[in-house]
Amino acid sequence: MEEIGRIFGDVGLGLFQLNLSSPVERGEYLAVDDETHGRVLCQLDNLLRKSDLDLERAGTMHEGSDTPIHERLLGTATIIGYRNNQGIVCIPTMPFRPGAPVFRAEEPLIAAILGIGKHSAAGAYVGLLRGHSLKVELDINQLVQRHVSVLAKSGGGKSYLLGVLVEELLRHKVTSVIIDPHGEYGSLRIPAEENGVHARFSVQSQGFPKQIQEFSPDVSLNPSAKPLTFSLRGIDPRDLLVFLGLTNVKQYLTPLRTLLEEVSAANPEFSVKDLARAAERKAEPVFDQLHDRLDYLEETRILGPKGTSLNDLVHKGEATLINLKGVAPDIQEIVVARLALTLFDNRKKGKIGPLFLVIEEAHNFAPQQGAVACSRILKNVASEGRKFGLGLCVVTQRAARIDKSVLSQCNTQLILQVTNPLDLKAIAQSIEGLTPGMTEMIQSLPVGVALVTGGGYHTPLFLEVRPRATKHGGESVKIVDN
Numbered sequence: 001m002e003e004i005g006r007i008f009g010d011v012g013l014g015l016f017q018l019n020l021s022s023p024v025e026r027g028e029y030l031a032v033d034d035e036t037h038g039r040v041l042c043q044l045d046n047l048l049r050k051s052d053l054d055l056e057r058a059g060t061m062h063e064g065s066d067t068p069i070h071e072r073l074l075g076t077a078t079i080i081g082y083r084n085n086q087g088i089v090c091i092p093t094m095p096f097r098p099g100a101p102v103f104r105a106e107e108p109l110i111a112a113i114l115g116i117g118k119h120s121a122a123g124a125y126v127g128l129l130r131g132h133s134l135k136v137e138l139d140i141n142q143l144v145q146r147h148v149s150v151l152a153k154s155g156g157g158k159s160y161l162l163g164v165l166v167e168e169l170l171r172h173k174v175t176s177v178i179i180d181p182h183g184e185y186g187s188l189r190i191p192a193e194e195n196g197v198h199a200r201f202s203v204q205s206q207g208f209p210k211q212i213q214e215f216s217p218d219v220s221l222n223p224s225a226k227p228l229t230f231s232l233r234g235i236d237p238r239d240l241l242v243f244l245g246l247t248n249v250k251q252y253l254t255p256l257r258t259l260l261e262e263v264s265a266a267n268p269e270f271s272v273k274d275l276a277r278a279a280e281r282k283a284e285p286v287f288d289q290l291h292d293r294l295d296y297l298e299e300t301r302i303l304g305p306k307g308t309s310l311n312d313l314v315h316k317g318e319a320t321l322i323n324l325k326g327v328a329p330d331i332q333e334i335v336v337a338r339l340a341l342t343l344f345d346n347r348k349k350g351k352i353g354p355l356f357l358v359i360e361e362a363h364n365f366a367p368q369q370g371a372v373a374c375s376r377i378l379k380n381v382a383s384e385g386r387k388f389g390l391g392l393c394v395v396t397q398r399a400a401r402i403d404k405s406v407l408s409q410c411n412t413q414l415i416l417q418v419t420n421p422l423d424l425k426a427i428a429q430s431i432e433g434l435t436p437g438m439t440e441m442i443q444s445l446p447v448g449v450a451l452v453t454g455g456g457y458h459t460p461l462f463l464e465v466r467p468r469a470t471k472h473g474g475e476s477v478k479i480v481d482n
């Protein structure tokens, strides 16, 4: 093993300082031999180049004087631990000795202590440990049972990584429902074009056309999708006002309620057309307005006597995409609310199998400030879903703007580059075990590198996201060709 430095100064139980004799990068794994427990895995958390050059002498250098500089490269390392007789990762209870040599950790030690590099039947292969060729698999049961968040700034690679995760769900025949506000995930049907990166990560391109179902409330804009319709039966008149795009609740709520009561009494299987005709028959201006809006709503076919049945919507082992591209935000919120409620209720009653509900742009559906139609049900799924085998995955570019109680329920976090200080603060507050060095590193992660916490691992680790087996649907748009 290559010695890279020596421990010096006051040595703590969780971290120590070392004088580096070889260049080592922040985040690299190190090893120290402990007298009692053998080889212990550590990680370089920070670096400092210390020198005796003061301000005055630096000034004379500028004038061309020959100034000798004595410098040292110092590091701060955190202790990850060793495995005890029961295979549990422990931290030594006595500090290392000052002067002890520090080595660059070899892959077998890293793999053994972190618990990576071996294939498991329930493992979702998401990438390689950064700087190594060790495969990182996330425990699918943990993901579904204990919720997931994917956090990064816009363009940070969230949708790409989520695509990787969904590919793994499909390979493992895990049922999922994906709220897809931009219509990006239909490309999971199409194999990716392979390149050299695929070989390095041992990924073969593959599409999943038979395991993808796509629904949309607006099939005119999204012709690849089947229509997603909701039942009019028992609809709350306030929700119906949102579908109608009418914001003046005071003016329209009572007339609409009257209309609903009359029409449903005459025919419990009523349609939007029946409501429109009934409004037309009433010779009052407020009903004229309702009539116009109801006519338009009828054309969208989002509400009908019978909604899309759950059996059509969710198929075991498949992914259902809810393509909301082009759908007005308040209608998106109702769609998500109704879907999440239906899935949660039917899961509780055991009418559908365990499944994973993925919410892209989750800050819009479970905002920290204010409430939208689906806020409450998403909070319920976050806090209680795991008891019923309904896993939640929230994806957001604004960690500070998503409901804190939802974020803190996610036990696996996949974090790509984040630069906004408020978002960084929200992340640091909701995740245990992040070192100050890691929080700093999140700000400068290159595209394709993620920090993973949870997911079956006891320590956060950096991951090079594997290439997609399927085509990525969210390519950044070029305005000018180069």
Ligand SMILES: Nc1ncnc2c1ncn2[C@@H]1O[C@H](COP(=O)(O)OP(=O)(O)OP(=O)(O)O)[C@@H](O)[C@H]1O
Residues within 6 Å of the ligand: 152, 153, 154, 155, 156, 157, 158, 159, 160, 161, 397, 447, 448, 449, 465, 466, 467, 472, 474, 475, 476
């Ligand atoms: N692991 C990766 N390997 C290669 N390219 C990637 C990777 N991750 C992301 N990219 C590229 O970076 C760009 C942005 O990625 P992506 O669409 O996933 O970002 P995003 O975080 O979802 O952005 P937004 O917030 O705008 O939705 C895409 O063009 C994608 O191809």
Ligand SMILES: [Mg+2]
Residues within 6 Å of the ligand: 158, 159, 160, 474
């Ligand atoms: Mg995206």
